[in-house]
Amino acid sequence: MTDLHLGHHLHAVEDTPPSVEGVPGSDRHAILALSRVSKHFDVAGRRVQALSDVSLDIKEGEFLSIVGASGCGKSTLLRLILGLDRDYQGEILLDGQPVKKPGLDRGIVFQEHRLLPWLSVEANVAVALRRSKLSPRQKRDTVRAHLELVGLEKFAEAYPAQLSGGMQQRVAIARALVNRPRFLLLDEPLGALDALTRLRLQDELKRIIQHEGITALLVTHDVDEAVYLGDRIVIMQPHPGRIAGILPVILPRAVDGSRSRSDAAFLRLRDHVLGQLGVGQEDAVVHAAE
């Protein structure tokens, strides 16, 4: 795990990223620990190393952005953490216990919303509460509350086919949150949406996650998104999939937790990440020199 020094505008820090509201006390410890995780696929007789020796500690309450080009294994990593796939080498420990199968403590928002088309919006969110021990009335209330959280309480009776892409994804977010999971995994959740909706939903996501005080893992190929939302950025590279670097994101935040996308520090960090990913090297150097 490497922390990179970015130049005099950014500080190299050890563990604790600056204040994140909602977390009792400020000392966060790793609750999800990946240790030397490797996985390969056999595709048409050839071995593809999807992940190679990936080690990562995820701290309670932090927002971790994982960014990288296609094929770097970031989605695979999420699936392993989720417990959808048990075929790998290495260890994934949650609170010291190995992850064996999916659990309601880890929610996920997929890139395709994957709402069940034959259920209404309300039913789609409620279906996540099947195993919950709440009373029917409590279930109804919390479903409503979460629909309000994503701003869709008026569409409770609608069917997914009637909603726009952004709305569908918001329902998916509500569904992922309704069980109050400790972790929220997001696998390129905004990738299929148009640019404007994406920007809007980024703010929504940030607001919601801060409100709920959840630990979030966001996988994305959009560097702006990663820098905008994350407390730390994990940079991954493909062939084989591995972590190239981990950066803390120390950027000023407004009261509601949002950042400015045009701030000089933001742009510098973004360009640096892009550089790490092998894009626009010259630009990054020029900016850093300013």
Add this chain to the structure above:
Amino acid sequence: MARAPYFSSPSLQTLALQNPAALAADQHAALLLGGFHPVPTGDGLIAPQAKQGQDEDRVARVHDTGPGGAGTLDRINVAISNWVGDHGGRLLLGLSFPLLLFIVWQASSLYGWLPDQILPAPSLVWQTLQERIADGSLWDDASISLLRVLRGFTLGVGAGLLLGGLMAASRKLHDYLNPLFLAISQVPTLGWVPLLILLVGIDEGLKNILVALSVFIPVTLGTYQGIRDVPHGYREVGQVLTFGRAQMLRTIILPAAVPAIFTGLREGLSNGWQTLVAVELLASTEGLGYQMSYGRQLFQLELVIAAMLVIGLIGFVFDFLLGRIENHLQRWKVAA
């Protein structure tokens, strides 16, 4: 379902499904690349094609803007369509052909173009129908045939759902059973008749088995396909939400499989009805099929035609009912 057009990729299609607004942009781009200038209209780029009522009435509209303006054929086309639309004449047009046939039929019997044994007069058919309704024999025959179909249908559906479900649930079972199933389904249903007659004779057992068989095959296929084709993404949602097996079935797999299963059911009923009519023609002493066979032997075609009308009616009712149930079960499929 529309086939993939040539100039759009699968990813664009996914995008189109998730975000219909984006499709217009794609269209726009494709058209521009074609190297022409779009015709500006009030709102958009291209005058959108007016949606015609329900699916059944949609007809491909060909806009002829070739050199020299609209051709005569199109003018007639447009004129007729407009007239029909304006005067609610669609119903009239629809009846025009049967009316024509009826007139020819009536004339034929009036002027004796064809002997009565080949084509009985419409009035005779009508009279026969009335007689048979009055003395209840039509109802007897129809109910016998209907009961047979329902019995065979129930058997076939039960067996089909069972086998289809089992094969979908267990790859092992599928590997063992599918070859035999495939082999049996290759043989035309009527091909089993001689064999079955030798084994079980020509009474109810024959009809039950044959109808059940013709229902069983499409239902099995539909059930198997329906369950297997449940998108993997939905199954994963169930896994992530830690659904148990029963939960998975009830909330995810069955609802997703319903369309395909229902298609199988509809085909099954249609097959079953066809088979019953055929078997009754061949080897029966009562029922609608027997009526036809009897009428043919006596050259009293009015009996045959009367029976055919009833058979057609029953077929229509079956189709209609199942269609309604299917629509009800798939209310969530709102036109995007």
Add this chain to the structure above:
Amino acid sequence: MSTQAKTRLARPRLTRIWRAAALPLVLLAAWEASTRLGLVDPHQLPPLEDVVARGWSESRNGDFLTALAASLGRDLAGFAIGAAIGTASGLLLGFYRPAQSILGPTLRVHRQIALFAWVPLIAVWFGAGEPGKIAFIALAAFQPSLINTWRGVQEIPDRFHELAAVLTFSRLDFLRFVGIPAILPAIFTGLKAALIYAWQATIGAELFMTIAPGIGGVMMQGRQLFQMDLVLLTILLLGLVGAGFNTLAGLSETLLLRRRTS
């Protein structure tokens, strides 16, 4: 997809072949055993060897072949006529609105009448010999090709119409560049279905109408003479022909539509 699922699918061919053969082998063994042990009436279930022997001798003396040829001849004749008329009608109804309004409802009603209900009528009008059989088979092939072609035309996406309009296509241009290629898959589906229906109708016609050379005739003969081995063999033959048709249809579909990606 998880790796476990992947390895399951990649299960060796051999295992699947073993499994596929398992049930048939067990059944054949049971057949052999039951006749050897005298558990069944030889009239109802002749010994396996007898059936095989009969099959061998029949194929050697060419009777089966003639019968098969006769049936197939009828089948293809009827199929060709019915599918041609059906496809043409589907195109007409799809592209020409007045035709759809006038003929559409009638054809929809016609579809409701079970196919075999036409047998007596056709037998009287065309006679129960060859013309009658072929007419019946044509009728069977007509319905699916009509419906599928019609639907194919209806489902040409609006996008294509708009594109043609903007590119100022004439009607002929449209048909040639856009319309016909777009509906080829639907026409093909119709032909496949028509083939199956036609074969069903062929057997039906041979069983219902006058005895003539053909597989149906052989079956009737077997039944009337209580020769179970003959009946069983004809069933096998029917299955093989059916499988042959399906394979052919599948292959040609792959070939013809290979250039299209979906």
